[in-house]
Amino acid sequence: MRLKYLALAAGAAAMMAGSLVTVPASAQDKIYIPLLTYRTGPFAGSGTVIADGLHDYFTLLNERDGGIGGVKLEVEECETGYNAQKGVECYEKTKGKGAIVYNPYSTGITLQLIPKAPVDKIPVLSMGYGLSATAVGEKFPWTFNAPATYWSQMSAIIKYIDTQGGVKGKKIGFIYLDVGYGREPIPILEELSKEMGFSVLKVPVGVKEMQNQSSHWLQVRKERPDWMIMWGWGAMNPTAIKEAVKIRYPMDKFIGVWWSGGNVDVRPAGKTAKGYLSANFHGTGANFPAIQDILKHVVDKGLSQAKRETVGDNFYNRGVMNAVVTAEAIRTAQKLTGKKVINGEDMRKGLENLDITAERLKEIGFDGFTNPIKVTCKDHAGAHAIYIQQWDGESWSKVSDWIEPMRDRVRPKLEAAANAYVKDKPGWQTQSCS
Amino acid sequence: MFYRENGQFKTSYAADQAVFPILQDRIALAALLFVLFVVVPFTFSDFWLNSVLTPTLIFALAAIGLNLLTGYAGQLSLGTGGFMGCGAYACYKLTTIFPDVNIIILIFLSGIFAAAIGFIFGLPSLRIKGFYLAIATLASQFFLEWAFGRVAWLYNYNASGAIEVPTRTLFELPITGPTATSATRYLVVLAIVLVLTFVASNLVHGRIGRAWMAVRDMDIAAELIGIRLLRTKLLAFTISSYFCGVAGAMMVFLWLGAAEVESFDINHSFLILFMVIIGGLGSIIGCFMGAIFIWNLPILLRSTFGGLIDAATVEHISFMIVGALIIFFLIVEPHGLARLWQIAKEKLRLWPFPY
Structure with a gap:
């Protein structure tokens, strides 16, 4: 009995001590960037690699250049596990430390943060994910999804299919992770199918069935769609590719979203996945001077x-x-405001005036890494164009030019969606772009 | 020493049967309420209000709901997440259909929808018991999850499939939506939880609670002394689901601000069940203790180790420590934290010579 109370007392004491640990005040000579990342849970396979990339480039800027504009960056990761509740908890915990921008890395978390951003005056940068309608800058002053939205990407993929033998009269299968992220492009896909005359077969994959998709692919085998498009994430991607190989679906008719094109996704299927296509908006491989710098200054130093x-x-x-x-948005914000240590409102200006030209990319060691990005007040998505890459069994190779989305079809739909989002929210903060 | 009841005479049956018979308890409770209502909202940071206190209170209410069913009436349920979802989606539908009705009324009303669903899924409870009933409630969990994801009418055909909370006000002060401050939301949650806790406490101390406990301890004996089993069990299911439904509506409207199906999945049901088991089956105060323990331990571990090691390792460590502590508590005190609290109180009354 004595031991029991001793242990309980020790536990209680430990809890008291723990609650006394105070959150350290943020240093005023640093720019604080919280990263909502996930290295645990069913999506860790995809999330860990992205988290490393994010973390390492910021470390490179600190190590090689001493930060941005002479100000060191303080980067803190907060583990979300791709879970919206934990994501919000991370947000609440870090926003008081002077966070200048949030990268939620989950469409679910992004949806939660969109209404919080104007209140707390911290912009959200959902780079190539999140709510497509936030590209409409007039209605969403605090949210950015450069370089492209899911809707523009879907239209570009359909455009690519159209160049490969037309879409009219074809059947296109759409296999997606059945969460906010996977459902996001459905409206545009359905409208395009009506306008361009193809039929759509929707195959939702629940989070629980992610690693057991045999029934889904049985349906695909029965229905025989001419093309398959996948909006998958985490463990869903390698499973889908393996199942597609198993039913002998032609891999060169199988296109993944840019989140379904990780090396971790195709490697399990290896050579058999040869021919698999995936959308992308940046270069792959380590043959860029800046990535060589990461190897030299960050990875090799441990x-x-x-x-x-x-x-x-x-x-x-x-x-x-x-x-x-x-980083480029921070630089822009520093230039615009003349301040060295910026806050969330400055960062918003920086993101809204972001202009990454081809020359600028070359300057920072990313020559040809991506299409130039120009964000404006009206257009928070910037570049929009994507390209299609193909897996050759060992690495990715670019098989298409930069494909522009169907801007004239997508933009009005984005605006309609943005209006619908804002409509039932009295007092929603908008801005006018003249 | 301070905690002694010498000289406190009970002169009526009502005083003798009071929930808090000892004066010191009543003073402590009053002081606690004063701190929670007056001191906390003005002095605590947003992180404390929004990520610690509000969720703890909401989970405590959900745990009370489950405890009424599992701890008092003895019907094991794994459908808590689904019932909470019912409340949340009902509240969302109600407030979009009737935007002018006060949101607090709607939160209370939305519990009724959850109660109706709980009633339907409680029907098999007369015929099946124990593990088999748990499986039946598991079916309700999966069915409800499916419905939240597939029935587009429930989330107003939103493209994202998520429900988002609009701004609603009380006396011109926003209490839901992004413009509501965490202090107002916390106060609303605290008030609702207190009211419902009072209701629950009265229920379990009265005729209905005694009937539940009789059914829990031996249902044949209960039937013999004149308790109608079906009615009692269904009442337990209905009232339990009502509490869970209100907790779910508050979770979305006063805490998260938006939710998807994943917010109400089976893990959520298990989380509430752990709170009930760790806190103590058949105890109201145990629900609060369980919620405080299960919800805040990972947060505590994260903030303690947060700066020292990287985020993912902290997450793994916190999984392991929470798991180990659950096992530790189950071995040391299978009746939960509430029983520990009771023992501590008994010892304190005899202090400095406890036995």
Whole structure:
């Protein structure tokens, strides 16, 4: 009995001590960037590589250049596990430390943060994910989804299919993770199918069935769609690709969203996945001067959690790209405001005036890494164009030019969606772009 | 020493049967309420209000709901997440259909929809018991999850499939939506939880609670002394679901601000069940203790180790420590934290010579 109370008392004492640990005040000479990442849970396979990419580029800026504009960056990761509740908890915990921008890395978390952003005056940068309608800057002053939205991507993929033998009269299968993220492009897909005359077969995959998709692919085998488009994430991707191989679905008719094109996704199927296509908006591989710098200044010094061979993987570069957009926006904000240490409102200005030209990309060691991005007040998505890459069994190769989305079809739908979002929210903060 | 009841004479039956018979308890409770209502909202940070206190209170209410069913009436349920979802989606539908009705009324009303669903899924409870009933409630959980994801009418055909909370006001002060401050939301949650806790406490101390406990301890004996089993069990299911429904509506409207199906999945049911088991089956105060323990331990671990090691490792460590502590508590005190609290109180009354 004595031991029991001793243990309980020790536990209680430990809890008291723990609650006394205070959150350290943020230093005023640093720019604080919280990263909502996930290295645990069913989506860790995709999330870890992205987190490494993000983390390593910021570390590179600190190590090589001493930060941005002479101000060091303080980067803190907060583990969300791709869970919206934990994501919000991370947000609440870090926003008081002077966070200047949030990268939620989950459409579910993004949806929760969109209404919080104007209240707390901290912009949300959902780089290539989140709510497509937030590209309409007039209605969403605080949310950015450069370089492209899911809707513009879907239209670009359909455009690509159209160049490969037309879409009229074809049947297109759409297999997606049945959460906010996977459902996001459905409205545009359905409208395009009406306008362009193809039929759609929807195959939702629940989070619980992610690693057991045999019934879904049985349906695909029965219905025989001419093309398959996938909006998958985490463990869903490698499973879907393996199942597609198993039913002998032609891999060169199978296109993944840019989140379904990780090296971790195709490697389990290896050579058999040869021919699999995936959308992308940045370069892969480590043959960029800045990524070589990451290897030299960060990875080789042991400052990264990434293995040397994953540097240059598609998702690693996605994380780097996210960090580049963030860093360039900070630079723009510093230039615009003349301040060195910026806050959330300055960062919003920086993101809204972000202009990453081809020359600028070359300057920072990313020559040809991505299409130039120009964000404006009206258009918070910036570049929009994507390209299609193909897996050759060992690495990705670019098989298409940059494909512009169907701007004239997508933009009015984005605006309608943005209006619908704002309509039932009296007092929603908008801005006028003249 | 301070905690002694010498000189406190009970001169009526009502005083003798009071929930808090000892004066010191009543003073402590009054002081606690004063701190929670007056001191906390003005002094605590947003993180404390929004990520610690509000969720703890909401989970405590959900745990009370489950405890009425599992701890008092003895019907094991794994459908808590689904019933909470019922309340949340009902509240969302109600407030979009009737935007002018006060949101607090709607939160209370939405519990009725959850109660109706709970009533339907409680019907098999007369015929099936124990593990088999748990499986039946599991079916309700999966069915409800499916409905929240597939029936587009429930989330107003939103493209994202998520429900988002609009701004609603009480006396011109926003209490839901992004413009509501965490202090107002916390106060609303605290008030609702207190009212319902009072109701629950009266229920379990009265005729209905005694009937539930009789059914729990031996249903044949209960039937023999004139308790109608079906009615009692169904009442337990209905009232339990009502509490869970209100907790779910508050979770979305006063805490998260938006929710998807994943917010109400089976893990959520298990989380509430752990709170009830750790806190103590058949105890109202145990629900609060369980919620405080289960919800705040990972947060505490994260903030303690947060700066020292990287985020993912902290997450793994916190999983392991929470798991180990659950096992530790189940071995050391299978009746939960409420029983520990009771023992501590008994010892304190005899202090400095406890035996």
